[in-house]
Amino acid sequence: MSRKACFFASVLIFLTGAFTMLSAASVDHSKFAELNRNFSKPEELTSACLKCHNNAGTDIMKTNHWLWTRKTDKMPGKEGQMLEVGKKNIINNFCIAVASNEPRCTSCHIGYGWKDGNFDFTNQNKIDCIVCHDTTGTYEKFPTGAGYPADKDTVFPENQKLYKKPDYKFIAHNVGRPNRQTCGSCHFYGGGGNAVKHGALDKSLLDPAKEIDIHMSKDGGGMTCVDCHVADRHDIKGQLFSVSVENKDRLSCERCHTRNPHTQTLFVENQPDRTYDIFKNRLYMREKPEENFTSRVLDKHTERIACQSCHIKFYSTKHKTKVWWDWSKAGQKTPVGKPKVVKDQDGDPIYDGKKGEFRLAKNAVPEYYWFNGTVDHILVGDKIDPDKRPVQINRIAGECGGSDSKIWPFKVIRGKQMFDPENKTLVVPKLFGPKGSGAYWSDWDWTKSAEIGMKAAGVPYSGKFDWIETEMHWPLTHLVVSKENALSCNDCHSRNGRLAGLPACWIPGRDRSLVFDIFGILLIAGSFAGVTVHGALRYQAAKKRKED
Amino acid sequence: MSKKVYMYKRFERFWHWAQAALIFFLAFTGFEVHGSYRVLGFERAVVLHNYAGFTLITLIAFAIFWHFTTGEWRHYIPTTDKLREMMLYYFKGIFQGERKPVGKSQKVKLNPLQRLTYVGYKVAIVPLMVSTGVIYYYVAHGDIHLRSVKYIAIFHALGAFLLIAFTIIHVYMTTTGHSLTSHIKAMITGWDEVEDEDITE
Ligand code: HEM
Numbered sequence: 237m238s239r240k241a242c243f244f245a246s247v248l249i250f251l252t253g254a255f256t257m258l259s260a261a262s263v264d265h266s267k268f269a270e271l272n273r274n275f276s277k278p279e280e281l282t283s284a285c286l287k288c289h290n291n292a293g294t295d296i297m298k299t300n301h302w303l304w305t306r307k308t309d310k311m312p313g314k315e316g317q318m319l320e321v322g323k324k325n326i327i328n329n330f331c332i333a334v335a336s337n338e339p340r341c342t343s344c345h346i347g348y349g350w351k352d353g354n355f356d357f358t359n360q361n362k363i364d365c366i367v368c369h370d371t372t373g374t375y376e377k378f379p380t381g382a383g384y385p386a387d388k389d390t391v392f393p394e395n396q397k398l399y400k401k402p403d404y405k406f407i408a409h410n411v412g413r414p415n416r417q418t419c420g421s422c423h424f425y426g427g428g429g430n431a432v433k434h435g436a437l438d439k440s441l442l443d444p445a446k447e448i449d450i451h452m453s454k455d456g457g458g459m460t461c462v463d464c465h466v467a468d469r470h471d472i473k474g475q476l477f478s479v480s481v482e483n484k485d486r487l488s489c490e491r492c493h494t495r496n497p498h499t500q501t502l503f504v505e506n507q508p509d510r511t512y513d514i515f516k517n518r519l520y521m522r523e524k525p526e527e528n529f530t531s532r533v534l535d536k537h538t539e540r541i542a543c544q545s546c547h548i549k550f551y552s553t554k555h556k557t558k559v560w561w562d563w564s565k566a567g568q569k570t571p572v573g574k575p576k577v578v579k580d581q582d583g584d585p586i587y588d589g590k591k592g593e594f595r596l597a598k599n600a601v602p603e604y605y606w607f608n609g610t611v612d613h614i615l616v617g618d619k620i621d622p623d624k625r626p627v628q629i630n631r632i633a634g635e636c637g638g639s640d641s642k643i644w645p646f647k648v649i650r651g652k653q654m655f656d657p658e659n660k661t662l663v664v665p666k667l668f669g670p671k672g673s674g675a676y677w678s679d680w681d682w683t684k685s686a687e688i689g690m691k692a693a694g695v696p697y698s699g700k701f702d703w704i705e706t707e708m709h710w711p712l713t714h715l716v717v718s719k720e721n722a723l724s725c726n727d728c729h730s731r732n733g734r735l736a737g738l739p740a741c742w743i744p745g746r747d748r749s750l751v752f753d754i755f756g757i758l759l760i761a762g763s764f765a766g767v768t769v770h771g772a773l774r775y776q777a778a779k780k781r782k783e784d
Numbered sequence: 785m786s787k788k789v790y791m792y793k794r795f796e797r798f799w800h801w802a803q804a805a806l807i808f809f810l811a812f813t814g815f816e817v818h819g820s821y822r823v824l825g826f827e828r829a830v831v832l833h834n835y836a837g838f839t840l841i842t843l844i845a846f847a848i849f850w851h852f853t854t855g856e857w858r859h860y861i862p863t864t865d866k867l868r869e870m871m872l873y874y875f876k877g878i879f880q881g882e883r884k885p886v887g888k889s890q891k892v893k894l895n896p897l898q899r900l901t902y903v904g905y906k907v908a909i910v911p912l913m914v915s916t917g918v919i920y921y922y923v924a925h926g927d928i929h930l931r932s933v934k935y936i937a938i939f940h941a942l943g944a945f946l947l948i949a950f951t952i953i954h955v956y957m958t959t960t961g962h963s964l965t966s967h968i969k970a971m972i973t974g975w976d977e978v979e980d981e982d983i984t985e
Binding site for chain 2: 778
């Protein structure tokens with residue numbers, strides 16, 4: 237058999253296997269008696285799910301989607317110490333931290349009722365199954381409901397949107413694999429709105445053009461989130477380094493594209509299983525790329541450069557993301573006492589009396605750093621060094637030539653936030669809560685907000701606060717584009733290209749030795765001057781001889 | 785009286801001009817790789833530079849073979865005899881219309897100063913360019929694993945500067961023959977004009 241025939245035969249066998257598995261997994265949930273009743277509370281539905289999926293509860297409870305932390309003993313500077321690190325206890329420079337603000341933040345938790353520090357993480361009925369498994373597109377959590385959906389049709393005052401009480405029976409009959417909508421309902425809206433946080437995850441991914449995201453575009457791979465983010469017993473692969481520490485459980489492009497992506501086909505010869513779990517129901521094929529000098533050079537680049545660095549040309553290609561958030565400017569109100577809001581020409585907020593001043597970016601050029609998959613984070617209560625500004629909220633480890641170190645693209649969000657100058661800690665403010673709770677968004681008093689927030693976080697607070705500049709790094713990995721839309725050599729191999737300023741070993745076209753260059757230029761200029769003078773003297777002497 | 789002699793054989797002339805063209809092209813593409821300007825684009829500059837570089841190496845290999853099989857290498861044996869005179873000539877005699885202290889003949893093509901310069905070129909600059917160029921190539925595109933190509937690149941570029949300076953002086957020196965262009969013509973046609981006395985010498 238020819239190689240090509242071999243290839244198609246193995247694809248066929250593989251497809252047959254995949255479909256058998258899928259059809260075995262497919263059931264019609266509307267036929268189940270347990271689901272043919274009315275549910276008044278979401279927990280009732282959860283307990284019905286768990287009756288059949290009787291291990292799912294315990295599985296879920298081990299995941300970071302449930303815990304909002306991961307265990308690690310590799311935190312830089314605290315190696316060997318077993319820590320739990322995650323959204324739950326790190327600080328960022330968006331809405332700072334979860335403690336004391338739970339009902340708002342936890343509207344994106346896969347549970348019901350995490351409204352304060354006393355949430356019971358062992359109660360399986362509090363798991364929200366349908367936020368991920370709804371396929372009807374009708375299920376929504378209420379933005380301030382601590383993870384609950386609306387229990388009756390309610391308008392959320394902030395955006396005037398109506399949140400309906402979900403039709404649990406209808407949803408239960410139509411559960412399925414997570415889709416772009418379900419994942420996106422939280423992950424596209426981090427930071428309180430579409431595209432605010434990530435810069436490379438926003439609602440444009442619901443139906444992106446090829447030029448926005450080649451994998452998820454209908455004209456490209458047509459893939460969904462879970463085609464890459466596969467799960468093993470509900471533990472979903474992939475982690476985001478704004479909240480993660482260790483170089484493990486990472487998804488990688490190489491899994492499908494191989495380590496020589498510019499000269500190999502998508503499938504590794506003799507290793508069809510490599511792509512097995514990802515393309516359960518969809519196969520994406522491409523021609524074997526032409527092997528030439530350039531494609532080999534590009535393969536060589538993958539030793540030091542993450543695929544993302546060239547294949548994410550810009551972030552926030554369609555929707556603006558926040559790149560600057562200055563909390564110190566908050567507090568301005570309109571004459572009638574409402575928070576003042578200023579919008580740019582597109583209607584996107586650049587000032588909000590409750591939150592301060594923002595800068596937004598669209599089609600933004602990433603910043604590039606060496607990254608080896610290990611990140612240091614400031615946890616709630618950690619000491620900072622106020623003399624080193626801006627404070628690094630998370631520190632990306634890696635260096636040129638370091639093992640696993642590659643150049644990665646980042647969105648860096650900068651801003652100003654509160655810190656306690658005496659205890660040298662970043663302050664966790666209480667932002668969200670009703671009037672009289674001390675929440676800044678209701679009572680407008682930073683001192684009170686800091687006191688209550690720090691108490692909830694269990695961190696001593698001196699009573700004083702000041703503003704400090706901070707930076708946070710978000711590695712970019714979505715919004716991947718194909719080679720036609722990727723970077724070209726000139727983008728980095730030039731004096732003031734994209735990698736200008738990156739401490740790298742040596743990048744031809746960017747780097748030079750100034751001393752040697754000056755020496756060389758002087759040498760050439762000197763030779764020129766020398767022969768010119770010599771020639772002129774010869775000419776004059778010859779003229780004189782003639783005259784004599 | 786002067787007389788025409790067949791000074792440069794066919795291969796020698798081919799080698800000389802091919803080498804000249806390649807060096808100009810290598811300098812042009814090389815300094816684009818270096819980041820001095822953007823004309824062809826980085827990618828094309830790299831690709832063309834590499835082709836030209838390996839072509840030059842091939843040419844050099846043939847030239848070495850030719851020099852040894854024909855015995856022409858003997859022209860490059862350095863000597864200090866009359867070296868001082870030759871140097872003084874360029875600082876003094878040349879302005880006074882004197883004749884070169886060392887003449888040119890088929891047997892002795894190169895004067896002591898030329899010998900020294902070309903030997904320097906052959907044993908220092910060419911090996912520097914070839915070795916750093918080849919190492920550079922295999923670090924960037926092959927299987928030599930260095931933490932960084934930094935020093936290779938710096939010395940390769942240093943060699944390039946030296947080579948350009950060499951070329952400038954070299955080209956100027958061609959104008960010091962019987963007429964301004966006689967040396968260049970000789971290298972094109974092979975026929976050079978030499979003084980009668982030189983031949984008998
Ligand atoms: C002898 C044969 C030569 C070889 C094999 C060679 C090879 C190379 C290679 C591989 C590079 C790096 C480009 C890349 O990444 O592929 C390079 C760069 C360069 N070459 Fe050459 N080269 C040769 C001769 C020359 C000559 C004759 C010149 C100039 C007169 C020259 C000037 C340069 C310069 C200026 C650079 C840029 C160095 C830097 O700053 O990174 N090369 N060469």
